[in-house]
Amino acid sequence: MTRVLVIDDEPQIVRALVINLKARHYEVDAAHDGATALQLAAARHPDVVVLDLGLPDMDGVEVIKGLRGWTRVPILVLSARHSSDEKVEALDAGADDYVTKPFGMDELLARLRAAVRRSEPVPGGEDGVVVDTAEFTVDLAAKKVNRGGRDVRLTPTEWHLLEVLVRNTGRLVSQKQLLQEVWGPSYGTETNYLRVYMAQLRRKLEADPAHPRHFITEPGMGYRFEKGEGAHGK
Amino acid sequence: MTRVLVIDDEPQIVRALVINLKARHYEVDAAHDGATALQLAAARHPDVVVLDLGLPDMDGVEVIKGLRGWTRVPILVLSARHSSDEKVEALDAGADDYVTKPFGMDELLARLRAAVRRSEPVPGGEDGVVVDTAEFTVDLAAKKVNRGGRDVRLTPTEWHLLEVLVRNTGRLVSQKQLLQEVWGPSYGTETNYLRVYMAQLRRKLEADPAHPRHFITEPGMGYRFEKGEGAHGK
DNA sequence: GGCGGCCGTCAGAGTTCCGTCAAGGACGAC
DNA sequence: GTCGTCCTTGACGGAACTCTGACGGCCGCC
Secondary structure (H helix, E strand, C coil): CCEEEEECCCHHHHHHHHHHHHHCCCEEEEECCHHHHHHHHHHHCCCEEEEECECCCCEHHHHHHHHHCCCCCCEEEEECCCCHHHHHHHHHHCCCEEEECCCCHHHHHHHHHHHHHHHCCCCCCCCCCEEECCCEEEECCCCEEEECCEEECCCHHHHHHHHHHHHCCCCEEEHHHHHHHHHCCCCCCCHHHHHHHHHHHHHHHCCCCCCCCCEEEECCCEEEECCCCCCCCC | CCEEEEECCCHHHHHHHHHHHHHCCCEEEEECCHHHHHHHHHHHCCCEEEEECECCCCEHHHHHHHHHCCCCCCEEEEECCCCHHHHHHHHHHCCCEEEECCCCHHHHHHHHHHHHHHHCCCCCCCCCCEEECCCEEEECCCCEEEECCEEECCCHHHHHHHHHHHHCCCCEEEHHHHHHHHHCCCCCCCHHHHHHHHHHHHHHHCCCCCCCCCEEEECCCEEEECCCCCCCCC
């Protein structure tokens, strides 16, 4: 299901959007200020963001920049301002689309569909959402990990961490990036969290947690998920 | 250079767009009807398409579908129609954005930039980040070095140093520049650091560390990374 | 030939970083 | 209220990394 984050300080607009989106089977989160929005975005990882520029606590463009610091999620800007400069500024800050109020709900939904559609992976494309290793199998779509024919129970944080690592299979992921993607953009130095949760993952998934073969530590830099032995290319 | 395909049957609009785009260093192709447009798109593979819905030979939505049959190139629709239905139809057919005439050139260009931006691969992604030599392979994105099918483990400082050298392949990098980039701006004379870490890199990566072929010392000046013998271009 | 500058090598000391364990607190289910 | 799950936090031993000094080789210059 597609998850939408709605950010607006006007309750009636939020309500209208929420009703319309839910009727079309979107999952909706709502925030009424920028700080909450950034927090929610980090926690919920929406598939698309609808952002009103006129927020009480911070400039809308700052919200865009805050999001763009760590995610490429589509951002659809709402604004009462018709000025060309405003639009240019928001779009160049990283917004994907700009709709002026008052807006037609049909049009907004169509633009939302367009934004979601193009951020989807190419149909029938690339590597599947299932990653196999010698010891366990990760199904990113089903959010399931199977080991020895038995499903492994992971806590939300454990899963999140695993997901980020698996999506970057083979690549080094810096501790800062991991912290920001899993715990939110305001984190970055709490490496003890990583140590604890990496240990949990290893305990649950590695054959020999003391000598991990899949969750590799790169001291001073970060962690890396490796599928298996042979470095047979992709 | 970014290539734009402009499709419109009104000469003055085409001219205005072409002038503005070329002034901003876009490469521009233009078509006055749908058939030519589809042909040009196939031949030139533009990075973004600007499409007027009112064409003489075919419906604009058909053009969108024709393009979407084989490409995900961003399509920015221009139209004189303000009707919500028109917008929804075009967007759902596969358009990425919809701008109503008359439009502000600044806004159009900003939307164009946004469309191009999000279709770009993630910065620092894909090609250009893998450097091959006879003995080893450096993947700058994954922060990985492979030698003889086996991953080589590098410490953070070793990586940093290697990275600076590889990003300047073939060029001489002064000792001061290396020290400042790796150890920070307040360094510049501690050449002993360089000697130690350069030795580590050679030991880990060179076939014969005593006679380096890739990490070349330029006495009194700095160091240079070379890919290999044969000066076969990239 | 002696000397000094520059570089490569090596090994040890000091520091940072990581894995592990365990306890405390927040939160929701019952 | 009570329980269980999960997240956070602190402490500690050990591993990994960085820094440092010493030594020797090479080369050009006096």
